[in-house]
Amino acid sequence: MTQISPIFKREFFGYFRSPVAYVFLVVFSVASIGLAFFVGGFFKANQATMQSYFTFYPWLFLFLIPAAGMRLWSEEKRTGTVELLFTLPITTLEAVLGKFLAAWAFLTLAILLSLPLAGTVAYLGSPDWGVIASTYFGGVLMAGSYLGVCSLTSALTKNQVISFVISVVACLALLFLGWSVFSEVLGSIFPVWLVDLLSNFSFITHFDAFTKGIIDPKDVVFFLSLMGFTLFLNVVALER
Amino acid sequence: MIEVKGLVKTYGPKRAVDGVSFRVNRGDILGFLGPNGAGKSTTMKMITGFLRPDSGTATVDGIDVTVDPVAVKGKLGYLPESAPAYPEMTVEEFLGFIAEVRGFRSATARGAQVDRAIGLTHLSPVRKQTIETLSKGFKQRVGFAQALLHDPGVLVLDEPTDGLDPNQKNEVRSLIKAMAVDKAVILSTHILEEVDAICNRVIIISRGKVVADETPASLHARKPGARLDEIFRTLTASDV
Known part of the structure; x- marks a missing residue:
């Protein structure tokens, strides 16, 4: 497992060797804060919370995380560096974890760039720091789950466009199951227990509790097990 | 020392490698010849642990690649075809990454290995340049430097002189010759003059079989007076 560290470092600093990192960080910040200001009514709500900022996270992640994750493996496959990587003395699991953790750390950085917004809230009022902290925690966990899905789809193809599209569709499915509008449609067709069961597989259902300041072990376990499951399939897909 | 026993690899209906066996001892430079698609690269990929053979084994210094691929990868230096490398890294950063994965963890040990490899392959004029800006000859040398970095006892080189100009070819050949004194080297090529220039053994494969x-x-003695390419053509006549 000591081999994870060089892979992690190469991948993480690799983002900053190309314009990808800067474009991504700027777009992420502008889009997330823009949504909070102009759609979420950050100021209009007149409340010292970050609710209007975080409420768009599941939707924002839907496009931005596949954009960050699509290149993880497909680029290595396209340029042939995958052959270099897998003839170095590392196991597939170490390579998968190293790259995943690097991308996750990068996304965490993007999320933490919104901290000045928390400062603004604190300046204007007296927010509940517990709620803000738990929401950040939930946001980072949810980003990891989205990324697990994207890393997996990226390992299936050498084409980044295909990787992006499949990631969005897969994440969309996981999102829709818990979206109230969609649940109502399902509820008119299927019995309640089935709709509840399905919505338990959704990002939204599990992220909601964090935004209310509740860190429920079952939500944490959901995100972690989704990551574990997709990364396991990722290893299988690469060893195929 | 490399020992290959009955390697088989099938892609769909096509048997790419069909029971290839041979041995390479220390001090040997083995030229691996064959028409395009005869199974040269596939065989090398199985020896280096990148591909899993359908049956048969390859052992390096007594370690079976199908049993402990990571240990074998640690002993090998491998130059994949077309020398893949991470384009956005500089030569120094790239070789530093390889050194770190190869187990040179302290900065001084890493620096020493990188300097040695850069010296051997005459890369010092471009050491601070990103790999994507290099000419094909320099890229090939970066691949070479990467394979030599940890001074491995076994070198597997897939078309090491491909795309080089005559001067560079000469230089690479003398480098291989100089190093091979205490190493086992396999190099694939389809330049027949290369065999006479550096190899002390030749294997010709055709349609996945050693001929x-x-x-x-x-x-040469097979057909006195004939040129090497005539002999090659006769031996690989079935592969058209």
Whole structure:
């Protein structure tokens, strides 16, 4: 497992060797804060919370995380560096974890760039720091789950466009199951227990509790097990 | 030392490698010849642990690649075809990454290995340049430097002189010759003059099977007075 560290470092600093990192960080910040200001009514709500900022996270992640994750493996496959990587003395699991953790750390950085917004809230009022902290925690966990899905789809193809599209569709499915509008449609067709069961597989259902300041072990376990499951399939897909 | 026993690899209906066996001892430079698609690269990929053979094994210094691939990868230096490398890294950063994965963890040990490899392959004029800006000859040398970095006892080189100009070819050949004194080297090529220039053994494969395994001298003796490419053509006549 000591081999994870060089892979992690190469991948993480690799983002900053190309314009990808800067474009991504700027777009992420502008889009997330823009949504909070102009759609979420950050100021209009007149409340010292970050609710209007975080409420768009599941939707924002839907496009931005596949954009960050699509290149993880497909680029290595396209340029042939995958052959270099897998003839170095590392196991597939170490390579998968190293790259995943690097991308996750990068996304965490993007999320933490919104901290000045928390400062603004604190300046204007007296927010509940517990709620803000738990929401950040939930946001980072949810980003990891989205990324697990994207890393997996990226390992299936050498084409980044295909990787992006499949990631969005897969994440969309996981999102829709818990979206109230969609649940109502399902509820008119299927019995309640089935709709509840399905919505338990959704990002939204599990992220909601964090935004209310509740860190429920079952939500944490959901995100972690989704990551574990997709990364396991990722290893299988690469060893195929 | 490399020992290959009955390697088989099938892609769909096509048997790419069909029971290839041979041995390479220390001090040997084995030229691996064959028409395009004869199974040269596939065989090398199985020896280096990148591909899993359908049956048969390859052992390096007594370690079976199908049993402990990571240990074998640690002993090998491998130059994949077309020398893939991470384009956005500089030569120094890239070799530093390889050194770190190869177990040179302290900055001084890493620096020493990188300097040695850069010196051997005459890369010092471009060491601070990103790999994507390099000419093909320099890129090939970066691949070379990467394979030599940890001074491995076994070198597997897939078309090491491909795309180089005559001067560079000469230089690479003398480098291989100089190093091979205490190493086992396999190099694939389809330049027949290369065999006479550096190899002390030749294997010709055709349609996945070994059709000749001897010294260059005895290959010439098959048809006295004939040129090497005529002999090659006769041996690989079934592969059209």
